[in-house]
Amino acid sequence: MNAKISFTDVAKTYPVKDGTFTALDRVSLDIADREFVTVVGPSGCGKSTLMSMAAGLVEPTSGGVLVDGVPVAGPGPDRGVIFQQYALFPWLTVRKNVEFGLKLTDLPAGERRRRAERAIELVGLSDFADALPKTLSGGMKQRCAIARAYAVNPQVLLMDEPFGALDALTRVQLQDQLLDTWSQEQRTVMFITHDVDEAVYLARRVIVMAARPGRIQQIIDVDLPYPRTEEMRLSPEFGRIRNEVWHAVYHQAPA
Amino acid sequence: MTQLTALGKSPAAPAARRGPGRPRRAIALNLLAVVLGLIIWTLLASIGVQGLPGPLQVAAKAGELIADGTLLDDALASLRRVLLGFLLGTFLAVPIGFLMGWYATARGLLEPYVQFFRTIPPLAIIPLAIVLMGIGEVPKVFVIFLASFLSSVVATFQGVVDVDKTLINAARVLGASDRTIFLKVVVPASTPFILVGMRVGLGSAWGTLVAAELIAAQEGLGFRMQQAQLYYDLSTIFVGLIAIGLLGLLMDRLLLLAERRLTGWQERR
Numbered sequence: 001m002n003a004k005i006s007f008t009d010v011a012k013t014y015p016v017k018d019g020t021f022t023a024l025d026r027v028s029l030d031i032a033d034r035e036f037v038t039v040v041g042p043s044g045c046g047k048s049t050l051m052s053m054a055a056g057l058v059e060p061t062s063g064g065v066l067v068d069g070v071p072v073a074g075p076g077p078d079r080g081v082i083f084q085q086y087a088l089f090p091w092l093t094v095r096k097n098v099e100f101g102l103k104l105t106d107l108p109a110g111e112r113r114r115r116a117e118r119a120i121e122l123v124g125l126s127d128f129a130d131a132l133p134k135t136l137s138g139g140m141k142q143r144c145a146i147a148r149a150y151a152v153n154p155q156v157l158l159m160d161e162p163f164g165a166l167d168a169l170t171r172v173q174l175q176d177q178l179l180d181t182w183s184q185e186q187r188t189v190m191f192i193t194h195d196v197d198e199a200v201y202l203a204r205r206v207i208v209m210a211a212r213p214g215r216i217q218q219i220i221d222v223d224l225p226y227p228r229t230e231e232m233r234l235s236p237e238f239g240r241i242r243n244e245v246w247h248a249v250y251h252q253a254p255a
Numbered sequence: 256m257t258q259l260t261a262l263g264k265s266p267a268a269p270a271a272r273r274g275p276g277r278p279r280r281a282i283a284l285n286l287l288a289v290v291l292g293l294i295i296w297t298l299l300a301s302i303g304v305q306g307l308p309g310p311l312q313v314a315a316k317a318g319e320l321i322a323d324g325t326l327l328d329d330a331l332a333s334l335r336r337v338l339l340g341f342l343l344g345t346f347l348a349v350p351i352g353f354l355m356g357w358y359a360t361a362r363g364l365l366e367p368y369v370q371f372f373r374t375i376p377p378l379a380i381i382p383l384a385i386v387l388m389g390i391g392e393v394p395k396v397f398v399i400f401l402a403s404f405l406s407s408v409v410a411t412f413q414g415v416v417d418v419d420k421t422l423i424n425a426a427r428v429l430g431a432s433d434r435t436i437f438l439k440v441v442v443p444a445s446t447p448f449i450l451v452g453m454r455v456g457l458g459s460a461w462g463t464l465v466a467a468e469l470i471a472a473q474e475g476l477g478f479r480m481q482q483a484q485l486y487y488d489l490s491t492i493f494v495g496l497i498a499i500g501l502l503g504l505l506m507d508r509l510l511l512l513a514e515r516r517l518t519g520w521q522e523r524r
Contacts, residue, residue: 057427075428075430152429
């Protein structure tokens with residue numbers, strides 16, 4: 001089994017006034033190398049918690065997460081994380097934001113600049129390299145955050161509802177852009193979303209989660225070839241899979 | 256507690272006043288208000304409010320005090336005290352504020368003292384300071400130091416605590432160590448808070464200074480006014496008040512300028 005990311009019986013519980021609250025209940029999931037997986041589910045199903053465990057930002061109460069067969073112990077630049085709130089450093093320009101992670105490596109300055117330049121170009125922000133985040137639109141901010149993650153060349157991309165705060169058109173553009181880069185560089189992507197359309201359009205497999213306690217409800221394969229196109233969104237096959245995911249997400253039997 | 260909330264909000268507050276300069280209309284209205292004020296003042300003085308000097312008398316007195324050097328000496332004496340106390344207070348407050356914000360242990364140990372002394376107006380310390388430190392420069396500088404220290408320390412501490420956790424996580428996932436996170440994320444992110452704290456601190460230092468000088472001093476703007484009070488010299492008191500106001504305004508504007516320079520990256524809403 002050559003899983004890139006492997007969750008084994010991970011659980012997360014929090015102590016509350018009367019007992020414990022179970023955010024995640026013994027979830028196991030393998031994500032293959034270079035696979036694009038989306039995770040959907042109602043709020044409170046623990047999908048972000050699951051991703052944060054792979055990022056090393058949240059420690060499971062029990063169970064373990066392996067990335068490349070190595071137990072996750074804290075965050076690291078081998079796993080790029082994109083947050084819903086962009087999380088750009090507002091006092092740094094686009095270029096300096098993208099260089100932030102590179103400066104933590106021992107790359108020479110010239111190579112750092114070259115890599116930052118390439119990442120900025122990849123997301124189409126070259127004209128705004130010296131702009132401060134406050135002057136950018138939401139979509140541009142998220143592209144900058146994506147460039148910052150790409151720059152350190154992580155093998156895994158963990159994306160936590162990255163397009164959730166964007167308007168519908170920008171969202172579709174960024175989805176296509178993301179798939180484009182993914183097909184070129186073939187990173188392993190774990191993408192959290194609450195948008196069923198987005199989940200089906202991007203993924204090879206859709207992980208549907210359920211809440212109270214957080215668990216995996218169903219895993220749905222998306223048998224549509226890459227590259228995905230806008231026409232595909234209108235195809236009967238896409239519609240069928242979307243309905244299946246939709247049903248799994250919104251018609252969950254109460255726990 | 257009200258002060259805390261005010262501090263928390265203020266980094267965003269100056270944003271409304273920013274922009275490419277105030278519209279001409281607003282400046283015209285400001286000038287009009289000043290002129291109207293002077294006219295009312297003149298009228299009040301001329302219809303005979305007992306002993307009240309008019310603007311011209313005050314201006315003449317100011318000319319006199321400037322000519323013989325008294326005003327400059329007093330202003331310099333006051334400024335020296337306030338700057339010394341303010342700089343000492345701020346330089347100590349910023350590292351301590353960071354310490355309190357970053358290490359829970361330091362916070363636990365220091366917070367009771369900071370929160371307790373914050374509730375005591377620095378002026379209330381004056382009697383104690385005079386008894387313990389005599390009537391020289393030390394107690395005055397000390398009280399000013401305390402005033403600016405307390406407001407800066409709380410602002411810095413609050414700034415560190417309020418740093419967006421997502422930014423810290425964003426740095427962590429890129430492989431940043433705690434040290435890098437502190438220097439490259441926490442310090443810049445809390446700068447707006449620190450600068451607001453410094454402005455509040457300077458204001459309270461200035462207010463404390465004049466009061467300290469009213470009680471015991473040989474020179475300074477507060478001392479001069481105290482002397483003038485003994486001789487019923489209202490003109491000198493007015494000159495002193497105006498000088499205090501102008502100097503305070505000037506210092507505040509300078510810090511505001513620094514604040515805009517350093518924190519222009521802030522998102523305005």
